[in-house]
Amino acid sequence: MSGMSAELREFVLTDAEFERLRTLVHHSTGIALSDAKRELVYGRLAKRLRALGLETFADYCDLVEEGHPEEIEALTNAITTNLTSFFREDHHFRQLAEQVLPEVRQKRAAGRRLRIWSAGCSTGEEPYSIAMTLREAFTGLESWNARILATDIDSAVLAKGARGEYSADAIGKMAAARRERWFERTEGGAFRASSDLKSLISFKQLNLLHDWPMRGPFDVIFCRNVVIYFDKPTQRKLFDRMADLQEPGAWLFIGHSENLFNVSQRYRLVGRTAYRRV
Numbered sequence: 522m523s524g525m526s527a528e529l530r531e532f533v534l535t536d537a538e539f540e541r542l543r544t545l546v547h548h549s550t551g552i553a554l555s556d557a558k559r560e561l562v563y564g565r566l567a568k569r570l571r572a573l574g575l576e577t578f579a580d581y582c583d584l585v586e587e588g589h590p591e592e593i594e595a596l597t598n599a600i601t602t603n604l605t606s607f608f609r610e611d612h613h614f615r616q617l618a619e620q621v622l623p624e625v626r627q628k629r630a631a632g633r634r635l636r637i638w639s640a641g642c643s644t645g646e647e648p649y650s651i652a653m654t655l656r657e658a659f660t661g662l663e664s665w666n667a668r669i670l671a672t673d674i675d676s677a678v679l680a681k682g683a684r685g686e687y688s689a690d691a692i693g694k695m696a697a698a699r700r701e702r703w704f705e706r707t708e709g710g711a712f713r714a715s716s717d718l719k720s721l722i723s724f725k726q727l728n729l730l731h732d733w734p735m736r737g738p739f740d741v742i743f744c745r746n747v748v749i750y751f752d753k754p755t756q757r758k759l760f761d762r763m764a765d766l767q768e769p770g771a772w773l774f775i776g777h778s779e780n781l782f783n784v785s786q787r788y789r790l791v792g793r794t795a796y797r798r799v
């Protein structure tokens with residue numbers, strides 16, 4: 522056992538229990554936990570054991586394997602990595618403003634319908650960044666039927682996204698003018714997204730491994746820093762299903778350390794982690 526020695530630990534996480542947890546997590550989320558995640562799993566789930574008054578990880582595994590939906594949700598929320606930020610990988614937002622939106626405006630001029638999906642949206646910084654880009658770069662947006670679908674498996678991060686309140690730290694390096702334009706100060710000193718942003722976004726819980734209720738077509742999909750935790754077969758199925766919801770030429774943005782090499786031939790690389798549906 523690495524890190525803290527066994528006698529200082531409140532619980533013991535045996536190899537067999539770690540394997541059981543790995544299988545449970547993979548089955549319910551698609552996330553493939555490597556050996557390197559053992560400490561993280563211990564740290565995040567020890568809290569759960571304490572809260573439930575359980576003495577061993579084996580008891581915890583039994584509980585989850587019995588299929589209690591609320592515990593599967595708690596396990597999922599504990600295991601997901603939700604790191605995100607406003608305008609993360611900002612080249613995607615520049616490309617959205619400068620190339621994608623002008624194209625979509627032309628292509629969809631007749632029906633004036635625009636659909637963007639933020640798949641694995643975490644606490645909302647990504648869909649709010651998309652919303653700001655739309656409001657700033659797409660003149661006449663009011664006369665369009667424009668929606669951003671923001672989905673995540675983790676109910677806790679979605680609730681935060683829907684609330685749309687962020688600390689000064691989370692607002693981070695966003696230009697002051699942008700912050701003033703799109704956020705209002707709360708009494709507690711946080712920043713609340715304006716109704717102009719919120720009205721564009723629908724936050725919905727969705728496990729990417731399950732059936733999807735949407736029919737598309739999506740002009741743009743952001744699926745960034747999500748599949749990095751999935752194995753290749755899961756990634757293949759996922760991008761195939763995404764391609765089914767897009768028309769030729771539609772856009773897909775993925776995370777900075779991800780690529781579709783040997784994963785999907787239905788998208789063509791056209792820029793830095795930017796793809797178009799073939």
Ligand SMILES: C[S@@+](CC[C@H](N)C(=O)[O-])C[C@H]1O[C@@H](n2cnc3c(N)ncnc32)[C@H](O)[C@@H]1O
Pocket residue numbers: 549550551552601602603604605606609640641642643644647672673674675678727728729730744745746747776
């Ligand atoms: C690191 S965050 C990425 C957030 C944002 N896309 C970004 O790039 O900043 C990954 C998100 O994927 C979500 N996720 C993991 N497995 C998922 C699944 N099976 N279905 C839906 N979302 C999932 C996690 O809950 C987490 O919020």
